[in-house]
Amino acid sequence: MxxxxxxxxxxxxxxxxxxxxxxxxxxxxxxxxxxxxxxxxxxxxxxxxxxxxxxxxxxxxxxxxxxxxxxxxxxxxxxxxxxxxxxxxxxxxxxxxxxxxxxxxxxxxxxIKLLKGVRSPLRDHDATMAGGGIDYVIVRENTEGLYASRGAGVLLRGEFASDSLVVTRKGTERVARFAFELSGKRGGALRDGKRRVTVCDKANILRSYAFFRSVCDEVHREFPGIDIDYAYADAITVHLLKKPDFYDVIVAENMFGDIISDLGAATVGGMGxxxxxxxxxxxxxxxxxxxxxxxxxxxxxxxxxxxxxxxxxxxxxxxxxxxxxxxxxxxxxxxxxxxxxxxxxxxxxxxxxxxxxxxxxxxxxxxxxx
Structure with a gap:
C-alpha cells in the first residue's frame, strides 16, 4: 500500500x-x-x-x-x-x-487480453497452449461515424428511415494518431513482435471509409517505426478468430469498432x-x-x-x-x-x-x- x-x-x-x-x-x-x-x-x-x-x-x-x-x-x-x-x-x-x-x-x-487462468474458446490460441495467448487493443473512434446520427436521423411517415455516416479529417487524424502512439508504447503483436496498426474499414465500398483509410495513411507517415495494415470489417471478424496473435492495435470507425470489440471480448472470456x-x-x-x-x-x-x-x-x-x-x-x-x-x-x-x-x-x- x-x-x-x-x-x-x-x-x-x-x-x-x-x-x-x-x-x-x-x-x-x-x-x-x-x-x-x-x-x-x-x-x-x-x-x-x-x-x-x-x-x-x-x-x-x-x-x-x-x-x-x-x-x-x-x-x-x-x-x-x-x-x-x-x-x-x-x-x-x-x-x-x-x-x-x-x-x-x-x-x-x-x-482484448487473455488473462492467466481464463480459457479461450479459441483452442489454438489458449494461453495454456505453447505459444498461445491473445493481447491486442481496439481503438474505436468515439464521437463520429454512424453513431453521430443518434437523435438526428430521419423517419418519414413510417415508411423510410435514414441515418448519416460522419467521418471528418480532424476526427480521423486524432484517433489514428492515438492508435499509433499507443502501438509505440506496447511490445508489438504476439506473433512477430511488430508494432502494427490495423485500419478496419469498408474502403472498397464507401467513400467515407476510403477517406478514413487515406487519413490514417497520412498519419502513419509520422510513425515510420510502426507498420500499417488494413482489414475490411467483414474480413476482420474472421481474422480475429483465426489469427488474433497477429494484431497489436486496431483502429476503426465508431460502429465497426463497437462490433469487433465485443467479438474480441468473447475470445478472451466475455464481457464480464x-x-x-x-x-x-x-x-x-x-x-x-x-x-x-x-x-x-x-x-x-x-x-x-x-x-x-x-x-x-x-x-x-x-x-x-x-x-x-x-x-x-x-x-x-x-x-x-x-x-x-x-x-x-x-x-x-x-x-x-x-x-x-x-x-x-x-x-x-x-x-x-x-
Missing part, C-alpha cells in the same frame, strides 16, 4: 443501474486497497436510467461538471430494459453518449471481464464493457472483474498524465492479483462457469493484493 502523503486524485463515480452499484463498489474497494485509503477520493454523483425515471435527466448538470472538473470518471453500468425515448431508442445509452460528446472523449479503448476506457485529450471515463444485467442485479452474482480492470486502466491513464510511477505500479499489482485469483481456480465468477459471488471475488482479489 502506498504512502498516503503522496498526491491524491478525485474520481467522479457514477454507480448507475442494474449491477452497476455492485461492481462499482467492488472496484472502489480494490483500488483503495492497492493505492492507499487517501490516494483516491471517490466522489459519488448520480446518473443513469434510475435517475432519469426519478428526475427526467439521465445526466444531471452536477454530474457532468464533476466528470469535467475532477481527475477522472468511473462508471458502473447504465440501462434498464423497456426504458426508452419516444423514438424507441434506449435511455441507458444516453449517459455515456452525452459524456463522450460533452467531454470530447474521442478514443474508445478496448484491451472486459474493461474499457473512453479517452480524450483532457478527460477520461472508465467502465466495464458489459451492460447493466438487470436480471441478476442485487443478487451478488455479477463479476466485478471488468469494473476492476477498468479501474486499472484509469490508474494507468492517471499515471501517464501525472507522471505518477507509484500509481502505475499499483495498477500492475491489481492486474496480477486478478490473474492470481483466476489461476488458482478457487474463485471463478459465474459468467466464466464458476459459482463465486461478486463479494467473494472481491474478497479473494483483496487477499491476493495483501
Amino acid at each position: 502506498n504512502d498516503t502523503a503522496k498526491p491524491s486524485y478525485r474520481i467522479a463515480t457514477i454507480e448507475g443501474d442494474g449491477i452497476g452499484p455492485e461492481v462499482t463498489r467492488s472496484a472502489m474497494a480494490v483500488l483503495k486497497e492497492a493505492c492507499g485509503g487517501n490516494r483516491l477520493d471517490f466522489v459519488m454523483v448520480p446518473g443513469g436510467v434510475g435517475h432519469y425515471q426519478a428526475t427526467g435527466k439521465v445526466l444531471p448538470a452536477e454530474t457532468l461538471a464533476a466528470c469535467r472538473d475532477l481527475d477522472a470518471a468511473l462508471h458502473g453500468a447504465a440501462g434498464l430494459p423497456g426504458v426508452t425515448y419516444p423514438d424507441g431508442t434506449e435511455v441507458g445509452n444516453e449517459l455515456h453518449l452525452q459524456l463522450r460528446f460533452q467531454l470530447d472523449l474521442y478514443a474508445n479503448v478496448r484491451p 471481464i472486459s474493461p474499457s476506457g473512453e479517452i480524450g485529450d483532457d478527460h477520461a471515463l472508465f467502465q466495464g464493457a458489459h451492460g447493466s444485467a438487470p436480471d441478476i442485479a442485487g443478487q451478488d452474482l455479477a463479476s466485478p472483474i471488468a469494473a476492476i480492470l477498468s479501474g486499472v486502466m484509469m490508474l494507468r491513464w492517471l499515471a501517464d498524465r501525472h507522471g505518477d510511477e507509484a500509481l502505475a505500479r499499483d495498477a500492475e499489482r491489481i492486474e496480477r492479483a486478478v490473474e492470481t485469483v483466476l489461476e488458482t481456480g478457487e474463485h471463478v465468477p459465474t459468467d466464466l462457469g464458476g459459482k463465486a459471488r461478486c463479494s467473494e471475488m472481491t474478497e479473494a482479489i483483496l487477499r491476493a493484493l495483501a
Whole structure:
C-alpha cells in the first residue's frame, strides 16, 4: 500500500443501474486497497436510467461538471430494459453518449487480453497452449461515424428511415494518431513482435471509409517505426478468430469498432471481464464493457472483474498524465492479483462457469493484493 502523503486524485463515480452499484463498489474497494485509503477520493454523483425515471435527466448538470472538473470518471453500468425515448431508442445509452460528446472523449479503448487462468474458446490460441495467448487493443473512434446520427436521423411517415455516416479529417487524424502512439508504447503483436496498426474499414465500398483509410495513411507517415495494415470489417471478424496473435492495435470507425470489440471480448472470456476506457485529450471515463444485467442485479452474482480492470486502466491513464510511477505500479499489482485469483481456480465468477459471488471475488482479489 502506498504512502498516503503522496498526491491524491478525485474520481467522479457514477454507480448507475442494474449491477452497476455492485461492481462499482467492488472496484472502489480494490483500488483503495492497492493505492492507499487517501490516494483516491471517490466522489459519488448520480446518473443513469434510475435517475432519469426519478428526475427526467439521465445526466444531471452536477454530474457532468464533476466528470469535467475532477481527475477522472468511473462508471458502473447504465440501462434498464423497456426504458426508452419516444423514438424507441434506449435511455441507458444516453449517459455515456452525452459524456463522450460533452467531454470530447474521442478514443474508445478496448484491451482484448487473455488473462492467466481464463480459457479461450479459441483452442489454438489458449494461453495454456505453447505459444498461445491473445493481447491486442481496439481503438474505436468515439464521437463520429454512424453513431453521430443518434437523435438526428430521419423517419418519414413510417415508411423510410435514414441515418448519416460522419467521418471528418480532424476526427480521423486524432484517433489514428492515438492508435499509433499507443502501438509505440506496447511490445508489438504476439506473433512477430511488430508494432502494427490495423485500419478496419469498408474502403472498397464507401467513400467515407476510403477517406478514413487515406487519413490514417497520412498519419502513419509520422510513425515510420510502426507498420500499417488494413482489414475490411467483414474480413476482420474472421481474422480475429483465426489469427488474433497477429494484431497489436486496431483502429476503426465508431460502429465497426463497437462490433469487433465485443467479438474480441468473447475470445478472451466475455464481457464480464472486459474493461474499457473512453479517452480524450483532457478527460477520461472508465467502465466495464458489459451492460447493466438487470436480471441478476442485487443478487451478488455479477463479476466485478471488468469494473476492476477498468479501474486499472484509469490508474494507468492517471499515471501517464501525472507522471505518477507509484500509481502505475499499483495498477500492475491489481492486474496480477486478478490473474492470481483466476489461476488458482478457487474463485471463478459465474459468467466464466464458476459459482463465486461478486463479494467473494472481491474478497479473494483483496487477499491476493495483501
